[in-house]
Every structure is written in C-alpha cells, then in structure tokens.
Amino acid sequence: MPSRSCANLLDMASGDILDIPQTPRALPRVMTVPGIIADGYGSNDGDSDSMSSSCRERKIIVANMLPLHAQRDTTAKKWLFSLDEDSLLLQLKDGFSPETEVVYVGSLKVDVEPSEQEEVAQRLLEEFKCVPAFVPHDIQAKFYHGFCKQQLWPLFHYMLPMCPDHGDRFDRQMWQAYVSANKIFADKVMEVVNPEDDYIWIQDYHLMVLPTFLRKRYHRVQLGFFLHSPFPSSEIYRTLPVRDEILKGLLNCDLIGFHTFDYARHFLSCCSRMLGLDYESKRGHIGLDYFGRTVYIKILPVGIHMGRLESVMNFSSTFVKAKEVQEQFKGKKVIVGVDDMDIFKGISLKLLAFEYLLQQDQNLQGKLVLVQIVNPARSSGKDVQEAKRETYSTAERINQIYGRSNYEPVILIDRPVPHSEKTAYYAVAECCVVNAVRDGMNLVPYKYIVCRQGSPGMDDAMGIKTDSPKTSMLVVSEFIGCSPSLSGAIRVNPWDSEAVAEALNVALQCLILRNNFVMRSTTAM
Numbered sequence: 001m002p003s004r005s006c007a008n009l010l011d012m013a014s015g016d017i018l019d020i021p022q023t024p025r026a027l028p029r030v031m032t033v034p035g036i037i038a039d040g041y042g043s044n045d046g047d048s049d050s051m052s053s054s055c056r057e058r059k060i061i062v063a064n065m066l067p068l069h070a071q072r073d074t075t076a077k078k079w080l081f082s083l084d085e086d087s088l089l090l091q092l093k094d095g096f097s098p099e100t101e102v103v104y105v106g107s108l109k110v111d112v113e114p115s116e117q118e119e120v121a122q123r124l125l126e127e128f129k130c131v132p133a134f135v136p137h138d139i140q141a142k143f144y145h146g147f148c149k150q151q152l153w154p155l156f157h158y159m160l161p162m163c164p165d166h167g168d169r170f171d172r173q174m175w176q177a178y179v180s181a182n183k184i185f186a187d188k189v190m191e192v193v194n195p196e197d198d199y200i201w202i203q204d205y206h207l208m209v210l211p212t213f214l215r216k217r218y219h220r221v222q223l224g225f226f227l228h229s230p231f232p233s234s235e236i237y238r239t240l241p242v243r244d245e246i247l248k249g250l251l252n253c254d255l256i257g258f259h260t261f262d263y264a265r266h267f268l269s270c271c272s273r274m275l276g277l278d279y280e281s282k283r284g285h286i287g288l289d290y291f292g293r294t295v296y297i298k299i300l301p302v303g304i305h306m307g308r309l310e311s312v313m314n315f316s317s318t319f320v321k322a323k324e325v326q327e328q329f330k331g332k333k334v335i336v337g338v339d340d341m342d343i344f345k346g347i348s349l350k351l352l353a354f355e356y357l358l359q360q361d362q363n364l365q366g367k368l369v370l371v372q373i374v375n376p377a378r379s380s381g382k383d384v385q386e387a388k389r390e391t392y393s394t395a396e397r398i399n400q401i402y403g404r405s406n407y408e409p410v411i412l413i414d415r416p417v418p419h420s421e422k423t424a425y426y427a428v429a430e431c432c433v434v435n436a437v438r439d440g441m442n443l444v445p446y447k448y449i450v451c452r453q454g455s456p457g458m459d460d461a462m463g464i465k466t467d468s469p470k471t472s473m474l475v476v477s478e479f480i481g482c483s484p485s486l487s488g489a490i491r492v493n494p495w496d497s498e499a500v501a502e503a504l505n506v507a508l509q510c511l512i513l514r515n516n517f518v519m520r521s522t523t524a525m
C-alpha cells in the first residue's frame with residue numbers, strides 16, 4: 001500500500017477547518033475585476049456594487065512561477081534577474097489601482113543552490129517585490145512534472161488515464177509531492193502576509209490545496225483563487241481519487257473565479273454531488289456556504305492587455321519583420337497558428353485538416369501557406385514527445401507531397417519566438433486557426449484580431465493605406481474558453497478534420513470574394 005502520509009499533512013489542515021469557529025462574518029469584501037482582465041477583450045460581469053468598493057491596498061499574487069527571467073553569469077558568479085514582460089502575472093498587476101502594492105510569491109524557473117537562496121530571496125524582494133519559494137528538486141519533479149502535468153492537466157482537459165500512454169494513473173507519491181509543494185508556497189505567503197489587510201490571489205491548478213493551509217493558519221484572511229484551465233464535467237472530475245481534498249482546498253477561499261460559465265457550473269455540480277453543498281444567489285452573486293463563510297463563484301474571463309500589445313505593434317523590429325514576412329509570402333494566402341507544444345492544442349489535427357484541404361482543391365497548391373508557430377513544451381512527458389513527433393512527421397509529409405521548389409505549404413517554427421515576431425505574423429496572415437481540443441481560454445484569437453487591425457506605423461511599413469479595409473478570418477475550436485465570445489469566427493469541431501478543412505475553405509472563399517469586391521469598388525471609384 002502506498003503511504004498516505006501526505007493525506008495526514010493535508011488532513012491536519014482540512015481537519016482543522018472543520019473546527020474553525022463559525023463566527024458570523026460580514027460579506028467578504030471581494031474585488032471586482034481582480035486585474036485579470038485588462039483593457040482588452042473579455043470582461044468581467046461589470047459589477048460595480050459594494051463588493052468592489054473595498055479593494056485591499058496590498059495584493060499578494062501566488063503562482064507557480066514568478067514573473068521573472070533568471071540567468072546565472074558563471075564568470076561573475078552572479079545571478080541576473082529581469083521581469084518577464086510576457087508573464088500574465090504582470091497583466092494582473094495592471095488591473096489594480098496604481099496605489100496598490102503587489103507582492104508575488106512563486107518559484108523560479110532555475111535551481112538556486114541552498115547556500116545562495118537567502119541572498120537571492122532578499123534581492124528579489126527588494127528589487128522586484130518577489131518572494132521565491134524554493135521547492136526541493138525531488139518534490140518539484142513529482143509536483144510539477146508528475147501530479148500537475150501528468151495527472152491534473154490531462155484530467156482537467158477531459159482525458160482519463162485509461163492506459164499508461166494516456167496520462168499516468170493516480171500516484172499517491174505524486175499527490176504527496178503536490179501537497180508538500182503547496183505547503184512550501186503557503187509558508188512563503190505566511191512570511192510576508194499581513195492577514196488583516198492583504199488580499200491573497202492564488203493562480204491556477206498547481207496550487208489548489210494551498211488555500212487550506214492558509215485558512216487553517218488565518219481564519220479571517222481574504223483569499224481568492226482563479227483557475228486558468230477548464231474545470232471538467234463532474235463525470236470526469238469524480239474519477240480523481242483526491243477529488244474532495246481539492247474541492248475543499250478551493251472552498252477555503254472567499255472567491256473562486258473561472259473563465260466561463262460552464263467551468264463554474266461543473267465546479268458547483270461537483271460540490272453538490274461530492275460534498276452535498278448547494279449554492280444560492282446572494283446579493284446577485286452565486287455563493288456557497290462553507291463552514292460559516294460564504295464562498296463566491298464568479299466568471300472572470302481573462303483578456304489581453306491592449307496597451308502592451310499595441311506597444312509591441314509599434315516596435316521597429318515588428319515593422320521590419322512584418323515587411324519581411326509580407327515579402328516572403330507575396331502572392332500567397334497565409335494562415336497562421338500559434339500554439340504551445342501540448343497534447344491538447346490539436347496541432348496535428350490542424351495539419352491533417354490542412355492536408356485534406358490541399359488534397360481536395362488542387363488550385364490551392366502553391367498558393368496557400370500554413371505558418372504554425374509552436375511554443376516550446378513546458379512538460380517533458382512522453383505524451384508531449386509523441387505529439388511533437390506526430391506534428392513533425394505530418395508537416396514533413398505535407399511538404400513532401402505538396403511542396404515544390406520555393407514552396408513549402410507548412411512552415412513549422414519550433415523555437416521561442418519573440419513577441420514582435422509573432423505580432424508580425426498575425427499582422428500579415430489573412431486567416432488564423434486555433435484547433436485546440438480543449439483549452440481554458442486561449443488568447444491567440446484576441447491577439448490576432450488586434451494585430452490585424454494594425455497601426456499607422458505597421459500599415460506604413462507594409463505599404464497598406466490606413467483607411468483601406470483589411471479582411472481577416474478566424475477559425476476556432478468550439479472547445480476553447482474564448483470560443484463563445486468570438487461571434488464573427490467560424491467555429492469547428494477540431495476532431496473532425498474534414499469539417500475543419502471545409503471551414504478553412506469557406507474562410508478562403510470569403511477572403512477571395514471580399515478582396516474581389518474591394519478591388520472592384522476601388523476600380524469603380
């Protein structure tokens with residue numbers, strides 16, 4: 001029998017929760033738009049009632065990874081740190097009022113020797129208001145690469161571990177590591193928190209039992225949690241052996257945020273079926289009573305940060321790249337895809353649809369290009385290796401069958417691609433396709449829409465008249481969180497490659513019709 005010692009660790013925490021004195025409390029003072037949503041697409045429900053009026057002045061954002069780049073200068077034997085401008089965590093900060101102080105708690109992407117940890121921690125707090133949680137190597141491997149990436153990530157994206165090739169089966173040691181890592185993060189929060197005044201925002205599926213440790217220590221601390229991934233149907237979720245511990249972890253918060261109504265609905269149905277908890281509408285918000293507290297459930301879809309994206313659009317390096325891409329694909333229609341190398345992003349299915357399209361319509365051969373940017377994998381699992389192998393072999397096959405001299409139908413860009421370069425591809429491509437079989441939100445369509453709108457500088461670089469209409473098409477999977485918000489997109493079932501091919505064909509026909517129409521109107525003038 002595997003040891004259940006970590007269950008004890010957690011039980012100690014959650015067990016005590018049963019003993020929390022049920023002092024009547026005022027309604028939790030919950031922030032609206034916790035900064036997750038910036039001034040872009042996706043918005044909160046726009047409430048501005050009394051719940052929003054008492055945002056605490058210091059926020060502690062806890063996430064698996066700090067928004068930092070870290071590099072070791074081996075010659076000078078010094079660490080070099082800088083802010084990771086791409087991190088969504090910085091976007092959270094932009095949503096708060098300027099007076100709000102934000103402290104981040106999380107791990108570094110690098111290993112720091114124990115002898116250097118104290119000095120590094122002091123520097124990061126002073127220079128970046130970051131508090132590093134140093135998770136020992138053995139725990140980290142089982143916590144992140146094990147329980148997070150091999151168990152929770154597949155399950156939350158609707159994949160059951162039916163056989164070893166499809167996610168690892170439940171492993172109590174990995175769960176123990178998950179609980180231990182969450183405790184390490186909780187201890188770090190406790191080092192800096194002022195429980196009377198601070199608001200603690202916990203991010204994502206890596207840290208779902210962290211609230212239990214904090215609630216055990218501070219009965220009255222204000223805790224919010226946001227899940228960036230999907231929350232699956234209760235029929236999937238109930239297969240998880242530690243389903244109750246995780247639900248209780250989340251319920252130890254005052255507010256739980258989800259991207260979509262469906263994810264919130266699934267969570268509520270799990271609370272009802274597994275814990276016998278029913279929800280009710282409280283002052284216009286959905287709330288659950290849990291040991292004398294009300295836990296609010298909110299739909300807070302993440303958006304993009306327009307300001308940051310617009311500034312990247314105006315980099316001279318973006319103009320140069322856009323011009324270069326435009327020249328490279330002159331006379332061809334460009335479809336762009338940007339995805340993480342992950343088994344749920346449906347990259348191979350997208351390639352199969354593209355292959356089918358070329359096979360069905362010979363006229364497109366030589367004239368159509370799919371530029372597929374692949375962000376490097378974060379997980380090292382064999383599932384990701386297999387997805388990568390399949391992506392490469394499908395792309396190679398398409399290029400062999402339909403390629404010619406000076407023409408490759410699939411351009412696979414598999415390296416870290418800077419923001420400016422992605423922006424340039426978005427700006428040039430007339431169609432963007434997101435074919436994920438499941439994704440919490442997916443911000444690619446929003447970025448594409450903004451980049452296609454262009455800017456005077458970008459239009460100038462590309463030789464486009466600013467007032468001339470630009471036609472763009474979006475093909476998106478119906479299984480991603482952002483899908484319902486994209487009313488102008490063509491929605492597809494990503495598993496049905498023939499239907500995706502047909503959708504791409506419709507998109508191309510629309511582009512051609514529209515361009516002919518514009519050309520005719522311009523000529524007539």
Ligand SMILES: O=P(O)(O)OC[C@H]1O[C@H](O[C@H]2O[C@H](CO)[C@@H](O)[C@H](O)[C@H]2O)[C@H](O)[C@@H](O)[C@@H]1O
Binds near residue numbers: 148
């Ligand atoms: O791979 P991880 O380190 O475990 O992180 C998980 C993913 O986090 C981010 O995506 C998630 O948040 C996005 C914004 O809310 C959402 O659009 C997406 O659906 C979520 O999965 C990150 O963008 C991914 O690269 C990570 O894999």
